[in-house]
Amino acid sequence: MSQIRALIVDDSSVMRKIVERSLRQAGLDLSSVIEAGNGADALGLLDAHPVDLILSDINMPVMDGLEFVRQIQAVEKLRSIPVVMITTEGSESNVVQALSLGAKGYIRKPFTPDQVKEHVLPVLGL
Amino acid sequence: MKMKTVSESSLPPVVFDGPTWTPLLELSAREVFEIMLGTKLRVHGSHADAKDGEFTALVGLAGSLCGVLSIRCTNQAARIMAGKMLDMPPEEVDSDSWDALGEIANMIAGNFKGKLSGVGNHCMLSVPTIIVGTDYQSRSVTGGNLIEVIFEFERKPLWVTLELHE
Numbered sequence: 001m002s003q004i005r006a007l008i009v010d011d012s013s014v015m016r017k018i019v020e021r022s023l024r025q026a027g028l029d030l031s032s033v034i035e036a037g038n039g040a041d042a043l044g045l046l047d048a049h050p051v052d053l054i055l056s057d058i059n060m061p062v063m064d065g066l067e068f069v070r071q072i073q074a075v076e077k078l079r080s081i082p083v084v085m086i087t088t089e090g091s092e093s094n095v096v097q098a099l100s101l102g103a104k105g106y107i108r109k110p111f112t113p114d115q116v117k118e119h120v121l122p123v124l125g126l
Numbered sequence: 127m128k129m130k131t132v133s134e135s136s137l138p139p140v141v142f143d144g145p146t147w148t149p150l151l152e153l154s155a156r157e158v159f160e161i162m163l164g165t166k167l168r169v170h171g172s173h174a175d176a177k178d179g180e181f182t183a184l185v186g187l188a189g190s191l192c193g194v195l196s197i198r199c200t201n202q203a204a205r206i207m208a209g210k211m212l213d214m215p216p217e218e219v220d221s222d223s224w225d226a227l228g229e230i231a232n233m234i235a236g237n238f239k240g241k242l243s244g245v246g247n248h249c250m251l252s253v254p255t256i257i258v259g260t261d262y263q264s265r266s267v268t269g270g271n272l273i274e275v276i277f278e279f280e281r282k283p284l285w286v287t288l289e290l291h292e
Contacts, residue, residue: 011253012229014211014222018162021213059232061253088236093247108240109233110161 003031004124007049009042009056009068010035010086015109019055019086019116026117028124037061039068046078053124058087058094066097073102082123086111140190140245142271142290147242152275154237155197155286158230159279163210167284170276174283177260180204181224183231186252190245193270193290195235197227200282207279228254234286 006023008016016035023030034049036042040063042056054072058065065085072078084105085098095106104123107115152169159165179198187193199207201223202216208226209216219226232254239249270291277284 012225012232014208014226015229017212059251059253088232088251109236110158112161 003029004053005032005049005051006030006034007042007045007051007054008033008035009037009039009054009060009065011037011057011060013037015057015086022111022113022116023055023120025113026120028120039063039065039071042068043071046072051081053120054081054083055086055120056083058085058098066094066101069098069101069103084120084123086116140242142292144271144273147288148273148275150241151234151238151273151286151288154241155234155275155277157237158233162230162233163207165210165279167277167279170278170283174276174285178283179260179285180258181227182257183224183227184255184257185228185231185235186255187235187239187290188250188252190248191239191242191290193288195231195238196285196287196289197231197234198285198287199227199279203279203282203284224256224258228256238288 006020008019010016010019020030020033034045034051036045038060039056056065056068065087069083072081072083079102082104083102084107085103086107086109087094088109098106105119107119156167159167178200180201181204182196182198185195187195204223204227205216205219207230208219208223211226212219212222232251235251239245270289273288275286277286
C-alpha cells in the first residue's frame with residue numbers, strides 16, 4: 001500500500017486524534033497527517049500541503065463541512081481529492097447533500113475503526 | 127453558542143414522549159460509551175450528589191426538537207473519558223478532557239435524534255459548550271420537558287439530561 005497524505009478537519013482535537021488512529025488501524029501507511037479545526041483553516045492548509053485524502057466533520061464553527069466540500073469542488077486542483085465526511089449529523093438530508101456536493105463517503109459518529117476502514121479504503125481504490 | 131436555523135415551514139410536528147424517549151436517550155449514551163470508550167455504562171443505583179457534576183458539556187438542538195442536551199461529571203471522570211478515547215493515562219490528559227466531554231455530548235445528541243423517526247433531518251446541533259463548576263443554575267425561558275438518566279462511570283455519577291422546549 002502506497003503512502004497516504006491525509007487532512008483531518010474537525011473542531012474537536014480529540015476526534016482528530018481518534019480519526020488519525022483509526023486510519024492507521026485501518027492499515028493506511030500515513031506519510032503525513034495535517035489537521036484543521038474548521039473548513040476555512042483547512043482550505044488555507046491545502047494551498048501549501050497537497051494531500052491524497054480528506055476526512056471532515058460537518059458541524060464546525062467558521063466554515064462547516066458542507067461549505068468546505070463545496071469550496072474544494074470549486075478549485076480544479078483540489079477537486080480530485082476524495083473527501084469522506086465523519087459526523088454526528090447523520091440525517092439523510094445531510095448525507096444526500098454531502099454526496100451531491102462531491103463527498104465520496106460518509107461515516108457516522110460514534111464509529112469503530114472497522115467502519116473507518118470500510119468507508120475509506122474504497123475511496124482510495126484500496 | 128452558534129446555532130444553525132431550520133426553516134419553520136419544513137418542521138414536522140414532534141410530540142414529546144418521555145416514556146419512549148427515556149430508554150432511547152439511555153441507549154444513545156450507552157452506545158457512544160461502548161463504541162468510543164469501550165466502556166459499559168450502568169444506571170446509577172443510589173442518590174447522586176450534585177457536587178459531583180464539576181464539568182458540564184452542553185449541545186443545543188434547534189428545529190423540530192428545540193432545547194439542550196447536557197452531560198455532567200467530575201473532573202476526574204472527564205479525564206478518564208478522554209484517556210479512554212485517546213488511549214492514554216488520565217493523568218496525562220490536559221485540556222483534552224473538556225474537548226472529549228463536548229464531543230461525547232455531541233455524539234449522544236446526534237445518536238439520540240437519529241433514533242427518533244423523522245426528526246433527524248429537521249433538527250440541527252450546535253457546537254458543544256463546556257461549563258466548569260457547580261455553582262450555576264440553568265432554566266428554560268419557555269418551560270418544557272425534561273429527561274434525565276444518571277449513569278455510574280468510574281464509581282461516580284454521570285448525568286445525561288435532555289431539556290426540550292415546548
